[in-house]
Amino acid sequence: MKHVLSILVHNQPGVLVRVAGMFSRRGFNIHSLAVGTTYDTECSRITVVVCGDDGILDQVIKQLEKLVEVVAIQILPQDSAVRRGMAMIKISAGDKRGEVLKLADVFRASVVDVSEHTVTFEITGDEDKINAFAEVLAPYGIMELVRTGLVGLARGDNTIHQYERRNFHEQIVL
Amino acid sequence: MKITGAQVIIECLKEQGVDTVFGYPGGTILPFYDAMIDSSLRHILTVHEQGAAHAADGYARASGRVGVCIATSGPGATNLITGLAAAFMDSIPVVAITGQVPTSMIGRDTFQEIDITGMTMAITKHNFIVKDVTKLAETIRYAFRIARSGRPGPVLVDIPRDVQTGQVDFEPAKSIEKYSWAVGQEVLKRISSAVQAIEGAKKPVIIVGGGAITAKADKEILTLAEKLQAPVVSTLMGLGAFKASHPLFLGLTGMHGLKVANNAVWEADVLIAVGSRFGDRLTGDREKYIEDKTVIHIDIDPAEIDKNVAAHIGLTGDLKIIVELLNQQLSQKTPDAWWAMIRKWQQEERGDSEGDALSPQWIFRHIAEQTKGKDYIFVTDVGQHQMWAAQYLSLETPRSWITSGGLGAMGFGLPAALGAQFAMPDKKVIHVAGDGGFKMTGAELYTIAVNKLPIVSLIINNNGLGMIRQLQHVFFDKHYTSCTLPDMNFVTFAAAFGVHAVSVGSPEEFAKEFKRALFSNQPEVIVLNISNEELVTPMANPGGAINAYIDM
Structure with missing residues (x-):
């Protein structure tokens, strides 16, 4: 089972290694990982898709909470969060170019590059949508594919900041 | 007044109450050594940096204070690794200070350059590299706070040579902040269910682990045991937390634990673990270990609850406070049939022969x-x-x-x-x-x-x-x-x-x-x-039930 976790971390050198290292060291599986800055220059936000049952999710969260740079952790469940990834897919279009462009339209994928023999699409959506689009394109010959890890936000008033406990490791773990 | 980074390190160590450090010099840590000559710090020169790390660890284990070890960059730092790992695995507060090549040389495979923060990430509670002398004091203070608070552990601070020689205005620490832990509603509720489970127990057993020593919870555990008239067993790390001469004490439990201790754990209907992480050498088969019993797991580290064995009631926080709260709510028991069973196992175990040889x-x-x-x-x-x-x-x-x-x-x-x-x-x-x-x-x-x-x-x-x-x-x-x-x-x-x-x-x-x-x-x-044929008995099969002993 896949879980999406959003982690707010202090921007310190090595923080990504520390987070990723915890996963590999303890044998947790990361399905995807996305890292980026936030509007707060002191913090970055990491979105991880973890595979495992609820027990594993519980351990992942507790182990993450022990990392000194972790400020907040939020679970982003499918039904109460918006979760998106992006992919770019390059195909050898050939004479079926028109057909492919129509398919892309159905998926609301946009064309970001065209050459004599190739078309590159950009598609944004949840995992299933991107998978479906890739499947549809496969028969035309996918030359290469790249996708980002999922990012997401909870719906409504819910934000990661309500899980923020700047010094929570000092009170609980330290 | 401006002082050097090396002097800042010394001032910060003194602020933290450090009087003794164990170390070994080398090129990139020499500014620190130079500054130490004029200080009141006692430096113990070991033969090898591994010795310095273990010595700092031993210092911490014996005293409860933070042990400090010093090494240079490269081989000096890598030699600390086994020592830091030993402290990490047993949750011992150690601060390691390592020299590093000057900041302008980092990343160029300079002589004696090793990415020691990268290498020690998995065996320290946290680590730092200080690239700015103005951040040095706060980093060292933070390192000590991390090392000693909560579940303690080793922290490494890597300090490039130019940061040690850099000049900075030094302000003494105002006071050492102390975080005190207070019981939350959630824990209080769980304490009530723990009390209920313990009151209903017919065959309770208390397991003491190393956390009981760190938390200074020995008196509270003694009261708990005497109140419940429950047998107490100890993990390898918990020895000393409960008086071995006390009639309620059964001894070491685990893979090489005494049969009486392991049998008691096996037969128990309620297990109260205080400051133990249910390591594999303690439990053997994790699932069999908790079969047919209620496990009450008390630990300061929330991640320990349900990590190795699934606890029925997990109590996270300061052991001393939690056990005291349990004591307040529990009623006094009298020894019962459970002890008849235990005394029988004790009788069986006492049959060891004593010959002339040095056994x-x-x-x-x-x-x-x-x-x-x-x-x-x-x-x-x-x-x-x-x-x-x-x-x-x-x-x-x-x-x-x-x-x-x-x-x-x-x-x-x-x-x-x-x-x-x-x-x-x-x-x-x-x-x-x-x-x-x-x-x-x-x-x-x-x-x-x-x-x-x-x-x-x-x-x-x-x-x-x-x-x-x-x-x-x-x-x-x-x-x-x-x-x-x-x-x-x-x-x-x-x-x-x-x-x-x-x-x-x-x-x-x-x-x-x-x-x-x-x-x-x-x-x-x-x-x-002694003879080379001596064996440690009893020996429970690793990965098996803890009362399934190997016949040797």
């Missing part, structure tokens, strides 16, 4: 008798002798037992013993090692000799790696390999350092020499020659 059982029982009721600190190495010591010694007080539990690092004993002696100059330190482990870090006898530390080192010499032989005996069909060590003269080895040593082969000889050594005020080594 491990005799040795450790003798040591226990001779040291009973007195303030000794026992420091062990890793292997068979460690298990015999854990089974037979009579450990009465917290911090009187120092051993590498989680990492099981051979070579830990001697340097940890010297660290413990520096921490506790008024106590007698007795170091026990096997011949294999003693060879690993035996050169630290030099540090012991130079500093005239009156440590008694007992080398249980079976001319081999006994635990390896035992594993090959049991699991590899007696196919022995790499476990027999050709003879070595430990007496002349010790003599090379100017240390007095004797070799004994009989109980009478040992009794005489041990008595003498206990009153000696210089370093003493006693080599005890």
